[in-house]
Amino acid sequence: MTPWLTRPVVRALVLGLALAGAVAPGAPTAGPAPRPVALEARPAGPRPAPQDDGADGAGAGAGAGRAAAPPPMGWASWNSFASSIDLATVKAQVDAFVAAGLPEAGYRYVNLDDGWWQGARDADGEMTVDPVRWPGGMAAVADYIHGKGLKAGIYTDAGRNGCGYYYPTTRPAAAGTGMEGHELQDALRFQRWGFDFLKVDWCGGDAEHLDPETSYRTVAAAIAGATATTGHPMLLSVCEWGVGRPWNWAAGTAAMWRTGYDIIHWGERPSPGAALASFDRSLHPAAQHTGFVNDPDMLTAGMDGLTDAQNRTQLSLWAIAGAPLLAGNDLTRMTPTTRATLTNPEMIAIDQDPRGLQGVKAAEDTAGLQVYGKVLSGTGRRAVLLLNRTAAAAPVTVRWTDLGLTGAPATVREVWAAADRGTPATGWTADVPAGGSVLLTVTGTEAPAATYQAEEGTRAGGAGRTDCAPCSGGAAAGPLGPGTGLTLTGVGTATAGIALADIAYVNGDPVARTATLRVNGQTPTVVSFPPTGSWSTPGTVSVLLSLAKGGDNTITLAAPDAPGPAPDAVLLRPLPGTAGTALVGAGSARCAELPGNAVADDTRAVPADCTGGQNQTFTATPRGELVVYGNRCLAALGDGRADGTPVVVRDCTGAPGRTWAPHPDGTIRNGLSGLCLNDPGRGADEGTPLDLRSCDGTPGRTWELR
Known part of the structure; x- marks a missing residue:
């Protein structure tokens, strides 16, 4: 049996968490802290590769002491060059990249986007490229980038055809530029050419009505299979624009996933408003953790049309979100001020923080x-x-x-x-x-926190709760075996909202182990637990959880398919600024929610079993708004004033149709029409959309704010 963490070791770790605030392994601290762990997260199986090899101590390399692989940093070709790229263009950008000191600031990747390939394959189905544009082939491109100490990225599509076929830009439409049907073959070829990063777009997948989750899991499995053959890991960047809600499933499959459409299209000038909208769509804090990140798109900072102050604001937004920093400006024309903005060490430290969380x-x-x-x-x-x-x-x-x-x-x-x-x-x-x-x-000073710890021997079906700081007891349960889980019940919070959770665990393997985390009935997420050095050395990872008000929350960690880590204590610290309210229908006892964590305009609100998820937590503002996801508001569709008007989510503008007034009789009335928010009731199917109805005092039109 694998040696396991003893209760006295956990006791010391939890005491350190409670007194000093949790820290990532190896992070600086003042006061008692867990023993530092000088190993990085290296996810096993179809997991993203680390950003760099850690030779210079930057990024997430071996020996860097990180709890999570950091968001990738680098440069991508699309915003400035569209499909007009060739070896000479790439070399010029690489040389400018190095001359500007971007590698010393932590930027590592040089990524080729759409347009590098026109879809030609040989008799064996292998990709072939234009020898005029790419003398020496794509291996020569990767070699040049690697020769500067950098990492190389390349582009494809999950469907049969890439975006250049449907939206030709600077080159004729090119068919066959996707990897569908060639997933393993192309992954092997990309790795043998030497590429370290693969962006997989969705134009072909979208046109063919493929299922995003299925398609990208197929791509991830192909990358893992190729890596098993070549020994060359390759980071996966999912780019399906948020249409399949990747924040629900991409953690554990890809290092990063796009949460919205392009900030700019070719020929447009960048705008601050577009960057803000992209930032808003990326706010899925429960999905971002342990090396898996939301991606609001490539940076436009430094492109023509933006001021220096606007460039700084975009970098600030991306840093607070913990987003990938992939510059898109023409580096050969970069001003000293733009260079200073991109390389600001304090901004980068915020973005690359080892805890790996989203703001x-x-x-x-x-x-x-x-x-x-x-x-x-x-x-x-x-x-x-x-x-x-x-x-x-x-x-x-x-x-x-x-x-x-x-x-x-x-x-x-x-x-x-x-x-x-x-x-x-x-x-x-x-x-x-x-x-x-x-x-x-x-x-500042951390506010008080609560610690929940598994009772001795608890696993799936035998959960227990202990409030303790520090904890005491005998030997703890061992690592999660395949098909087993650890459940903490009775987890409490004074208000609905987001809480910081620091999970104490041990992983004596040389690679990361993963477990599926679920809160109540919310969508689960895959969490990566890096090596801690031995089975007697504890570590912590951090996640953000959305909790329901009260003491009935349940947290489950499970290892469905493979051995998991050995988790024990969870320290919870609420973030009061996120506090909100669940809207509970008096007739159905169900909560208003945005189904599937959807954020798209005109997504209809529905009643569903109450889980405390972010999609069920609304903040009532002094302006009468009911805000969800930070910057989205419940609204009457099309400012409708008639019975049956659907209730949807829209940007918060303060318009009367997007405001609400709770009344003492339990009704919630729309600010434009005066109609009541209506729950179809327990007799209706779960998921039957909410709408507006005349206020007649029936239970379906009264609500409890919980």
Whole structure:
């Protein structure tokens, strides 16, 4: 039997978590902390490859001491060159990449996008390329990039035809540029050419009405099979634009997944509004963790049409989101100011933080004046973005308590100004320009947290709960075997919303083990547990959970197909700024939700069993909005005023059709029509959409705000 973590070791780890705040293995800390783990996450099977080999200590290489592979950093060809790429163009960009000092700042990848291939294959089905555009073939391209100490990326489609066939740009339409039917063959060829990163688009998949999850799992399995043959790992970037809601299934399959459409199309000028919209669509914090990240698209910073301040705001948004930093500007024309923006070390440290989490919206006291907070590694450390979406300069205030800190004084540093701003109590206010932002790091005092620990020997069907700080007891249960799980019941929180969860575990294997995490009846996610060095050395990983109000939440970790880690304690720390409310129908006892965690315009709200998910947690603002996902609002479809008007999700604009008024009689009335939010009731099928109806006092038109 594999040696397992003893209860005294867990006791020491949990005490360190409770006193000092959880830290990623190897992260800096002040006060008691878990033993550092000097091994990185190297996911097994069809998992993403690490960003780099760690030779220089940057990124997530072996010996870098990271809890999660970081979001990839690099450059991609599409935004500036579309399909007009060849070896000379790539070489010029690589040379400029190196000359600008991007590798020293942590940028590693040089990625070829659509247009490198016109779809030709030989008699054996192998891809062949134009020898004029690519003298020496694609291996020569990868060799040139590798010769500069960088990593090489390439592009394909999940369908039979790539995007250049349906949307030809600067070159004629090219059929056959996808990998459908050639998944393993093409993955082997990409790896033998030397490519380290594969972006897989969705134009062909979309035209053929393929299932995104099935298609991309097939691609991931092909990459894993190819790696088993070549020994050359290749990171998978899913680019299906969020149509298949990859935040529900891509963790554990790909390193990154697109959450929306392109920020710009060829020939357009970039706009700050498009970047903001892409950022909004990427906010799926429960899906981003342990080396798996939401991708709001390639950067437009440094392209013609944006000011330096707008460039800094986009980098701030991507950093607070923990997004991949893939520059898209023409590096041969980059200004010194753009270079300084892309390479700002404090911004990059926020983006690449070892804890691997996404930021969340913590406050919006006045419409358009927003505060985002991101939990960083170490004790009491947060990154904060003060964002002004309005047309006038205005003060924006962050409160420490919204970030999960106490109201005690905290030190503040302004990132782009590289200036310390003192140690104010309770919070800090900055004057933020119209359309601008201020990026901060804050170090304060962690608020109290609760620890939940498995009782001795508990596994699936025998769950237990212990509130403890520190915990005590005998030997803990061992690693999760295939088909087994660990369940913690009675997990409590004072309000619905997002909480930080630090999971104490042990993994003595030399590679990461994975487990499926589920909260209540929400969509599960696959969590990666890096090696801890031995079966007696503990570590922690961090995730963000969406919890229901009260003490009836359940957290389950399961290893359905392969041996998992040995998890034990979970330390929970609410993030009060995310607190919200469940809308519970009096007639059905079901909660209003956006099904499948959908975020698209005009997604209809439905009643469903209450799970406490982010898609069921609404924040009521002083402006009468019911906000979900941070920046989406319940609305009457098309500003309808008639009985039967569907209730959908839309951007929050403050328009009357997107506002609501709770009444003492339990009704929730639309601000435009005065009609009541209607739940079809327990007798209707779960998922029957909500609508607006006349307020007649029936149970289906009354709600409990929980």
